[in-house]
Amino acid sequence: MEVLIADTPEAAAVFAAAAVLDGLRTHRGETQVLGLATGSSPLGLYAELAAAAKRGEIDFSQTIGFALDEYVGIPDTHEQSYRQTLIREVCEVIGLPVSGLNVPNGHGESVAQIAAQATAYDEAIRAAGGVDVQILGIGANGHLGFNEPASSLRSRTRIKRLAAQTREDNARFFDGLDQVPTHCVTQGLGTVQEARRLVLIATGSHKAEAIAAAVEGPLSASCPGSVLQLHPDAVVIVDEAAAAGLKNRAYYDDAAAGLQFGI
Ligand code: F6R
Numbered sequence: 001m002e003v004l005i006a007d008t009p010e011a012a013a014v015f016a017a018a019a020v021l022d023g024l025r026t027h028r029g030e031t032q033v034l035g036l037a038t039g040s041s042p043l044g045l046y047a048e049l050a051a052a053a054k055r056g057e058i059d060f061s062q063t064i065g066f067a068l069d070e071y072v073g074i075p076d077t078h079e080q081s082y083r084q085t086l087i088r089e090v091c092e093v094i095g096l097p098v099s100g101l102n103v104p105n106g107h108g109e110s111v112a113q114i115a116a117q118a119t120a121y122d123e124a125i126r127a128a129g130g131v132d133v134q135i136l137g138i139g140a141n142g143h144l145g146f147n148e149p150a151s152s153l154r155s156r157t158r159i160k161r162l163a164a165q166t167r168e169d170n171a172r173f174f175d176g177l178d179q180v181p182t183h184c185v186t187q188g189l190g191t192v193q194e195a196r197r198l199v200l201i202a203t204g205s206h207k208a209e210a211i212a213a214a215v216e217g218p219l220s221a222s223c224p225g226s227v228l229q230l231h232p233d234a235v236v237i238v239d240e241a242a243a244a245g246l247k248n249r250a251y252y253d254d255a256a257a258g259l260q261f262g263i
Contacts, residue, residue, distance in 0.1 A: 001215065001228055001229060001231070001234045001235075001236060002234070002235045002236070002255065002256070003215055003236045003237075003238070003246070003252040003255075003256070004019075004235065004236070004237045004238070004252070004256050005238055005239070005240065005243045005246075005249065005252060005253065005256070006237065006238070006239050006240075007239070007240060008239055008240075009044060009203040009204070009239045010044060011239070012044070012201055012203055012237050012238060012239045013044025013045045013047065013048050013201070014048055015237045016042070016044075016045040016048070016135075016199055016201040016235075016237045017045050017048030017049050017051075017052060019133075019197075019199045019235045019237065020034075020045065020049065020133050020135060020199050021049070021052055021057065021058055023132060023133035023196070023197035023199065023233070023235075024058065024132055024133055026197075030129060031062070031063075031064055031128060031129055032060075032062065032063045032064070032132060033063070033064045033065075033066065033125075033128050033129060033130065033131050033132045034060075034063055034064070034065050034066075034096070034131070034132065034133055034135070035065075035066050035067075035068065035131040035133065035134030035135055035136075035187075035192075035195050036065045036066065036067050036068065036086055036090055036101075036135060037067075037068050037134075037135045037136050037137050037145075038067070038068070038069075038082050038085045038086060038089070039137045040137075041137035041138075041201050041202055041203065042135050042137060042201055043089065044201075045135065045199075045201055046089060046090055046093050046094055047093065049093075049094045050093045050094045050095070053094055053095055059095075060094045060095045060096040061095055061096075061097060062100075063096050063097075063100060064100045064102065064128050065086070065090065065091075065096050065100055065101045065102065066102045066121075066124075066125055066128070066131055066187075067082055067083070067086055067101070067102065067103040067104065068134075068136070068145040068146075068186060068187050068192070069082060069104060069145045069146045069184050069185065069186035069187065070082045070083065070103050070104040070105070070106045070184060070185050071106055071181040071183070071184050072106035072107075072114065072159060072181055072182075072183040072184055072185060073106065073181045073182070073183060074106075074181055075107075076103075076107075080173050080174060082103055083101070083103040086101060086103065087101065102121070102124060102125075104117070104118060104121050104157060104185035104186070104187070105117040105118075105121070105185065106159075106183075106184065106185045111159060114159050114185060115158060115159060117185075118156070118157040118158050118159065118185050119156070119157070121157045121185075121187075122156050122157045122187075122188075122191055125191065125194070130194060130195065130196065131194070131195035131196065132195070132196050132197065133195065133196065133197045133198075133199060134192060134195035134197070134198050134199070135199055135201070136192070136198055136199065136200040136201070137200070137201060137202065138200060138202050138207060138210050138211065138214060138225045139163075139165070139166055139169065139210065140165065140169060140206050140207060140209070140210055141163055141165050141166065141210065142210045142213055142214060142222070142223035142224055142225045142226070143163065143166060143224050143225070144189060144192060144200075144224045144225050144227065144228075145186040145187050145188075145189075145192060146160055146162060146166065146184040146186035147160070147186055147188065147189050147192075147224040148160060148161075148162065148163040148166065148224070149163070149221065149222050149223065149224060150221050150222065151188070151189055151221055151224050152188070152189065152190075152221065153189050153190070153219070153221055153224075153227050153230075154188070154189065154190040155188030155189050155190055155191075156188040156190055156191055157185065157186065157187045157188050157191050158185065158186070158188060159183055159184070159185050160183065160184055160185075160186050161182060161183055162180075162181070162182060162183065162184055167180040167182070189224055189227045192227070193227060193230060193231055196233060197233045197234075197235065198228055198231050198233070198234040198235065199235045199237065200214075200225070200228065200234070200235070200236045200237065201237045201238075202236075202237075202238050202239075202242045203238065203239040203241065203242050204239070204241050204242055205241040205242070205244060207238070207241075207242040208241065208242050208243070208244040208245040209245055210223070210225060211225075211236070211238055211242050211243065211245060211246065212245030212246055212247075213225065213226060214226050214228060214229075214236070215228075215229075215236055215246060216246060216247060216248060
């Protein structure tokens with residue numbers, strides 16, 4: 001795992017974009033496949049990717065995107081559905097075609113139908129050649145995707161109940177807590193780990209505890225983010241505030257000095 005500590009959230013976004021572009025260049029197969037996260041954390045990163053595309057350093061016009069997760073119980077057309085969010089915040093920003101955007105399907109007549117669609121989602125990722133680079137945020141409770149604490153470290157894409165804290169954190173996007181869906185379909189931690197590179201970005205003091213647990217804590221389902229410790233190519237990029245709980249900081253700074261990514 002590489003841990004990069006940036007002075008500011010803006011600098012973290014620049015580092016994260018460099019790690020994504022480097023990962024796409026290194027790992028790209030026939031089709032470029034990018035794993036997408038929603039939320040506030042990667043917005044600066046998407047802006048940096050857009051700037052890189054504008055400079056001609058990367059082209060997302062043929063890229064396939066796979067979202068980490070989607071709510072259950074709100075229509076695809078809802079402005080807070082992750083499909084609409086990703087169209088707005090990623091497709092229209094970096095130039096990834098909407099036709100190439102895949103989002104888990106949270107609709108169905110029954111839980112069994114949603115479960116079957118979730119399994120098909122994992123198969124679609126494999127059929128596309130696997131995710132080259134998965135962009136990740138982390139919840140204040142350590143969740144990855146919507147794999148809440150106690151999620152199996154080998155889980156596959158499936159329906160999950162959202163933790164109370166996650167619903168409270170995401171209430172800012174809805175007209176009140178009671179409007180926030182209670183369930184989601186999320187890529188499993190096993191699914192996420194199959195991406196060739198993981199790039200996690202976290203900024204702000206409210207993420208410091210989760211980052212310390214994910215990077216330096218025990219590998220544990222109690223902190224789903226700790227599963228990054230198992231991945232052979234995981235890059236964690238934080239700002240000073242989110243790095244505040246890290247004990248091994250001197251080593252990260254030293255190691256980062258020799259890192260590539262063109263930075
Ligand atoms: C989003 C996702 C979540 C978020 C996490 C952090 O697709 O899967 O794990 O990355 O909740 O959210 P923000 O970035 O809004 O703090």
